[in-house]
Amino acid sequence: MIGMTLVEESKHVLRSVNDVKLSDILNENCLLEKLSFDTYDYDTNNFIDLMDYTEFQDYTDYVFVSLSKSVRLPKIVDFLNKFSQSTRFHFVSINEISNETMEQFIDREKLASKEKVDEPSEVILKNGLMALFTGVYPRIFKKNLIKHLYFEHVTDLANIHPSIYLNCAINHGVYIEESQSVWNKLEQNIPGVVVFKDSLNTFVKDEELEELSEEMLNQQFEIFSQTGTITWQERKNGIIDYFDMLSLGLAQRLFIFEDGIYLDYRRTKKLFSEVSRSFAEIELAKSGLNQKQEKNGLYEVFPLLISLALSLKDDELSFITPFNDNQFGAICLETYPSEWIVLSTREGYLAFHIQSNRTFEVNQLFVDIFEAQVKGCTELVKDRDSEITDEVIEEQKELMLSV
Numbered sequence: 001m002i003g004m005t006l007v008e009e010s011k012h013v014l015r016s017v018n019d020v021k022l023s024d025i026l027n028e029n030c031l032l033e034k035l036s037f038d039t040y041d042y043d044t045n046n047f048i049d050l051m052d053y054t055e056f057q058d059y060t061d062y063v064f065v066s067l068s069k070s071v072r073l074p075k076i077v078d079f080l081n082k083f084s085q086s087t088r089f090h091f092v093s094i095n096e097i098s099n100e101t102m103e104q105f106i107d108r109e110k111l112a113s114k115e116k117v118d119e120p121s122e123v124i125l126k127n128g129l130m131a132l133f134t135g136v137y138p139r140i141f142k143k144n145l146i147k148h149l150y151f152e153h154v155t156d157l158a159n160i161h162p163s164i165y166l167n168c169a170i171n172h173g174v175y176i177e178e179s180q181s182v183w184n185k186l187e188q189n190i191p192g193v194v195v196f197k198d199s200l201n202t203f204v205k206d207e208e209l210e211e212l213s214e215e216m217l218n219q220q221f222e223i224f225s226q227t228g229t230i231t232w233q234e235r236k237n238g239i240i241d242y243f244d245m246l247s248l249g250l251a252q253r254l255f256i257f258e259d260g261i262y263l264d265y266r267r268t269k270k271l272f273s274e275v276s277r278s279f280a281e282i283e284l285a286k287s288g289l290n291q292k293q294e295k296n297g298l299y300e301v302f303p304l305l306i307s308l309a310l311s312l313k314d315d316e317l318s319f320i321t322p323f324n325d326n327q328f329g330a331i332c333l334e335t336y337p338s339e340w341i342v343l344s345t346r347e348g349y350l351a352f353h354i355q356s357n358r359t360f361e362v363n364q365l366f367v368d369i370f371e372a373q374v375k376g377c378t379e380l381v382k383d384r385d386s387e388i389t390d391e392v393i394e395e396q397k398e399l400m401l402s403v
Contacts, residue, residue, distance in 0.1 A: 001034070001059055002034055002035050002036065002060065002062070002063065002105075003037075003038060003057060003059040003062040003063065003087075004035050004038075004063045004065060005022075005040055005062075005063070005064060005065065006020060006022050006039075006065050007064050007065065007067070007073070008067045008116040009068045009069075009071065009073055010068070010119045010124070011124055011125055011193070012193045012194075013124055013193060014042045014072070014073065014170060014171055016039040016040060016042070017067055018039070020067065022037045022065065024114065025067075025106060025107055025110040025111045026107060026110075027104065027105060035105065036057065042169070042171045043140075043170075044140055044141055044142065044145070044169065045169065046145055046146070046166065046168055046169055046170065047079065047165065047166045047167075047168065048166050048167060050080070050170060051083065051084045051086075051087065054087040054089075055087060059086075059087045060086075061090060062087050062088070062089050062090070063090045063091065063092060063102050064076075064077065064089070064090070064092070065092050065106060065111070066091060066094065067094065067111070067114050067115055067116040068093065068115065068116045068117070068118060069093065069095045070091065070094075070095065070096075072193065073093060074098065076089075076091075077090060077091050077098055078191075079165070079189075079191040083162075083166060092105075092106050092111075094111065094112060094115050122200050122201075122202050122203075125173075125193070125195055125199075125203075126200060126202050128147075128148065128173045128193070128195075129173070129175060129200070129205075130203075130209075130237065130238050132148040132150060132173060132253055133205065133209050133238065133241075134209070134238040134239060134240065134241070134242045134243065135242055135243035135248075135252075136243050136250075137243070137250045139250075141169070141252055144251075144283060145167070145169055146164065146169065146172060146253065146254060147168070147169050147172055147173065147252040147253060148172060148173045148174075148252065148253040148254075149168065149173070149175070149192065149253070149254055149256065150177070150255040150256060151174065151176045151177065152177050152178075152257045152258050153177075154178050154183065156256050156258075156275050157174070158189065159275050159276055160256060160276060161276055161277060161279065163278045163279035163280065164278075164279050165191060165192070166279070167279045171193065172192045172193065173195060174190060174192040174193065176195070176196050177197050178197060180196040183196070207236070208236060208237045208238060209236055209237070209238050210238070210240065211239070212245075214245050217239070217245060217246075221298060221299075221302070224298070224302070224323070224324055225298075226324070226325055227324065228320065228325070228344075229317065229319075230306055230309040230317075230319075232306070232309035232310050232312075232313065232317070235306050237306075238303065240265055241266050242303060243299075244264045244269070246299045251263055251286060254282070255267075259273060260273040260274065260275060261275055263286065271285040271286065295334040295335075296323075296332060296333075296334070297322070297323065297333045297334055297335045298321070298323040300335070301321070301323075304341070304354070308341065308352060312343070314345045316344075316345060316346040317343060317345055317346075318343070318344045319341065319343055319344075320342040320343070320367055320370065321336075321341065321342075322336075322374045322375050326371055327368065327371055327381075328371060328375050328377055328381075329375075331375050331376070338374055339355055339400075340352065340354065342366075342367055342371070348363075349361070349362045349363065349366070349367050351366065351370070353403050356403060358403065365388070365392075368381055368388065369381065369388060369393055369396050370396075373397075378393060
């Protein structure tokens with residue numbers, strides 16, 4: 001059986017295509033019984049996952065059909081074929097093919113008519129670099145999945161163990177702390193999205209990131225707990241090694257410096273002096289590092305609060321969260337308990353919906369109910385305000401869920 005999937009490549013990032021069907025680009029005389037169509041998540045699965053998947057599906061061949069001019073896809077296919085024992089990988093794209101046998105399935109004119117143009121935005125790459133240096137990643141990624149590799153020197157790309165790349169997400173980033181002018185033929189062996197320090201005009205590390213000590217960071221948390229405010233005038237868009245300082249368990253990155261492999265950019269957590277260690281050795285070394293056990297939902301939501309404060313630039317801005325004093329005292333929770341963040345500004349109150357990235361104007365009643373809900377004291381707020389009843393609280397819940 002031949003597996004076939006439809007993809008596009010934007011800024012070298014691979015994506016499944018959902019608005020076009022494979023049947024739209026196949027030859028009319030194609031023997032469909034030979035083919036199995038599917039989609040795949042290239043963000044949360046690594047190369048080993050994909051090879052295991054194709055083996056489980058009993059695919060003898062697996063074909064990526066790209067609706068865009070592919071730069072990285074040939075490297076991905078070449079990399080997979082070096083390690084896959086049961087499935088042979090191929091690609092057919094707008095501009096080239098890897099195997100003429102697979103060409104028989106595709107109608108070239110139909111494929112060209114569905115071409116996807118590479119998006120000019122650099123937002124995806126910039127967001128990736130922010131995650132690399134801050135360590136702030138979504139919880140959707142499984143443990144031990146590598147999303148980013150940092151290299152101090154380009155020459156070390158060829159020195160790391162192949163098992164490192166195999167355990168990287170298919171869409172993983174490789175950041176090189178050198179100018180793109182040093183690039184050479186090593187590029188052909190790298191299956192990741194490669195970015196140099198001068199690749200993006202929209203990302204200047206020193207302008208985007210600030211470095212705080214753990215003591216200074218804890219002071220920020222204490223101020224927020226008492227006042228619900230963030231000193232946005234002194235903040236940048238991210239804090240270097242933020243998640244690692246707090247040991248929040250999202251070690252999705254590795255740093256390859258001249259003197260060895262580290263878990264953090266500040267070089268406080270060294271794993272090995274030799275950069276050629278295998279993934280298994282690295283995982284074992286990571287497990288031996290002391291990790292804090294404390295869980296605090298404020299730690300995970302704090303970077304988003306900084307981002308909101310920077311975007312609003314309001315001297316009267318404060319937040320209503322479970323983690324800060326307001327009408328009710330602050331409480332400690334292991335996770336942030338809502339999809340919403342409520343803000344008090346000089347113009348009034350705003351409610352920000354995290355998943356949709358939408359902001360709504362709300363009134364004092366909404367704010368009072370929200371605070372009582374996230375702090376688990378709805379009965380107390382009902383006693384304080386006769387306008388707040390079970391029916392009103394339920395109406396607000398339904399309203400918040402409908403967004």
